[in-house]
Amino acid sequence: MLHPADPAFAALLAARLPPGRVRTPEPRHLEEPRGRWHGQGGCLALPRSTAEVATIVAACAAARVGIVPWGGGTGLVGGQVAGPGPAPVILSLERMTAVRGIWPAENVLIVEAGATLADVQAAAEGAGRRFPLSLASEGSATIGGNLATNAGGTAVLRYGNARDLCLGVEAVLADGSVLHGLKRLRKDNTGYDLRHLLIGSEGTLGIITAAALRLVPPPAAEGAALMVVPGPAAALDLLALAQGRLAGLVTGFELMHRTGLEFLAQTMPDIRQPFAVPPEWFVLVDLGLPEGLDPAAALEGLYAAAAEQGLVGDGLIASSAAQRSAFWALREAIPLANRKVGAVSSHDISLPLSAIAGFIPRATAALAELGDWRINCFGHLGDGNLHFNVFPAPGRTRAAHDHQRAAVMACVYDLVHAMGGSISAEHGVGRLKAGDLERYGDPARLAAMRAIKAALDPCGILNPGAVLRNAGGDICEG
């Protein structure tokens, strides 16, 4: 059983750290973007170094006090907000933001966990390189949070998820020991890959304090197009065509639906709509090309080849960097419009690529049996990752459907599971999906996860209640 981070514990912690490190949590530390939960914290710890993080964790381990690691607070599954139970320490990495080193010739950067993703991108840019992780909340999401949740975003198709861009991590483990793993190596086969175990563990196995990140040279030229497609099946054929012609050079391939354009028109009328008549389905294709290839020509060639196969209708090729940015701004405004409309339930799912075209009508039909909805289905089609979000019919509020939310989620997740997909493609499990993980997860996998959690965090102090419910503590005398 954990103990609360009560005033006596806060005082003990403060006494072991330089002044100013232990505070009262601010409201932002207890909130999350969708406003579904309100967290709690006995105190806020603001370490400035890995050694200070180790001091905090060791003190919490000794006193059996829980720790909720906090990055930029942008997570969508409640991984950063404590649930009921003894109040934890909120451990924010926001003061550990240093770029510890950058090696452009190696395409490597080492940065502390509290730096925002935008800061990391800027540091890479300043050295003539690129850190290609990119997502809507990059201005406030931190690289530590990105790694803890294995963030995805819009360039995964080409560059991979956060884990694929990380060469090594430094982390504080549950006993306060420091794992020194900031190697600047592309290959290192010396034992178990703890980096990959920590990445995506959402702060439940260790607290990432710094990371060695992989940079890439920026492409010589970039370009984008919006292409109207008859439907998701044609979009997937278009993707295959693009990858066959331009192997490895398709950076992004995003699917969007007319509902997204309607939500934008309704909630953000200043955003210029790209099509005179909004198409039902369209994709954003983004290319990054080497010297010798012209993006507009490559996109025109792709469009022509696709048109010959009946895969595309209308199409818009960006004629400038500004227009390419506008295409992406449109894509990135859709989640904001969604939030203003207010979803009954949002589903960050992935499917085998060839299951997607079947999934969308099947899920839509299954949901229709539960009520009358508007569905905004969009996302990173190249990764098989859909954001399949369910909204009330016009004139109704999400509150009116609160009682149906669990049924809507179960309807979507049951089908995803049956079709070999994942109920969390890129957002993680957090507290929102911990029950779903138990429901849909492979039993041997869950047992192994519990064994690892118990081995690395026997008292269950690290992000209690996230990912695994009721984990740890049972074999820990306290």
Add this chain to the structure above:
Amino acid sequence: MLHPADPAFAALLAARLPPGRVRTPEPRHLEEPRGRWHGQGGCLALPRSTAEVATIVAACAAARVGIVPWGGGTGLVGGQVAGPGPAPVILSLERMTAVRGIWPAENVLIVEAGATLADVQAAAEGAGRRFPLSLASEGSATIGGNLATNAGGTAVLRYGNARDLCLGVEAVLADGSVLHGLKRLRKDNTGYDLRHLLIGSEGTLGIITAAALRLVPPPAAEGAALMVVPGPAAALDLLALAQGRLAGLVTGFELMHRTGLEFLAQTMPDIRQPFAVPPEWFVLVDLGLPEGLDPAAALEGLYAAAAEQGLVGDGLIASSAAQRSAFWALREAIPLANRKVGAVSSHDISLPLSAIAGFIPRATAALAELGDWRINCFGHLGDGNLHFNVFPAPGRTRAAHDHQRAAVMACVYDLVHAMGGSISAEHGVGRLKAGDLERYGDPARLAAMRAIKAALDPCGILNPGAVLRNAGGDICEG
């Protein structure tokens, strides 16, 4: 303490399996390519299904009998040959070779662990795709072994190590339970990444029985060149130049040394030498390009730009697929020539890219204090991975230096460690480097590895003695 796989246990195992599954090990199951160790096995198990693997592991767990998983037997660190102690079951996956499915539109293939890498490549090729893992022993190495050791090879620069090409695994865990993880998904953030934990764990945490693999579309055109460079520093500048011009399209970048050409001339005189006067250092640059780019033109452009910066001397651009193959055959013959000459000690190391040019002369100088050697330094420069192999002076045999072998290894590894490198870039730890891992490994990392091993294999039956010495068993009543 483990028990031997004695005749009584072999009989018990045979009784639980269909006929023909339990045999006496053949000599090939007890050997390894460099002839340094001879293994032992109480019996050989040849399962034909995952369920049979589970039966075998469950029986071993109940009887506390060790298991040495066996793939193609090509490992170079003794991971596949049991050391002293109770004779284990040798569990060979050689009869589990089925391609369970191939989805070209998804770029996914699911195959059983005992298929050779060459078979997997051929299956992909047959579907118009490519499985881009490529290494010298691909004709006999199995995909299960490739994953268990996170194999590298010649295309890591572009496509990553074995782990980067695996979407999911099916594996039998130490209690005989089956982990069902063959998802065909690019994104799946539902909890701890056990796939990455099992990959590279060398059969000590579970036995991979099948894998979902990532395929890629073949490039529209491919080409290669040999370029003479003034030295490793210039080679690295050439690499950066190539990547800047052709971001993401450089498939391989291999460094070779004159010693390699000399060994080839001596041991394999039929191989045609590419240069009239063997250069001290040269690189093999391999490109895979999309439609619209010509490999010869791209390589000529690269050569011209490099020559302007003084990075290259002589150069040969392949004018045909056959010539490209000949360049690669030359590269791949070097390890064979090395084996014929007979190394005192071979070192599969990696370094931060910017440390490489400094490492080579420093290591050479340090070794010169121990004796008179020939060094063949070559390898996957694009990955920072050198095979830094030490040979006797002409006229002397490796046996004459046996007493110095440990000192030679320590000399190289001490410097690698001091310069932030890895003592095993791609070959793994096995039994050869288990002691080195203790010596050079981060203490917190080793402690976490031991905790994970104890949690997932409490009796230490899985590949006992590999990676971690004396792991498991202490908390297991047997």
